[in-house]
Amino acid sequence: MTQEEVKALNVNLIVDARGTACPGPLLAVKKAIGDIESGEIMEVLSSDEGTKHDIPRWCDKMEHEFIGILEEDSYTRLFLKKA
Numbered sequence: 001m002t003q004e005e006v007k008a009l010n011v012n013l014i015v016d017a018r019g020t021a022c023p024g025p026l027l028a029v030k031k032a033i034g035d036i037e038s039g040e041i042m043e044v045l046s047s048d049e050g051t052k053h054d055i056p057r058w059c060d061k062m063e064h065e066f067i068g069i070l071e072e073d074s075y076t077r078l079f080l081k082k083a
Contacts, residue, residue: 037082
């Protein structure tokens with residue numbers, strides 16, 4: 001998926017984990033995944049560098065679809081689709 005396609009996604013839930021260190025963002029995602037339905041999209045906002053690796057690996061393990069990453073000035077936006 002291109003960056004433009006990722007930017008245009010209709011997000012169902014935003015999890016703002018900025019300011020939390022590892023494993024905070026991943027724990028926030030694990031807690032919030034129950035708040036969306038299968039096929040819905042979650043956006044995760046994180047300022048922790050490890051999140052760029054943790055979320056895609058967790059998605060793979062849990063069979064969710066990792067969609068992509070967008071870099072902002074001081075944080076990262078990660079997108080996933082619930083299995």
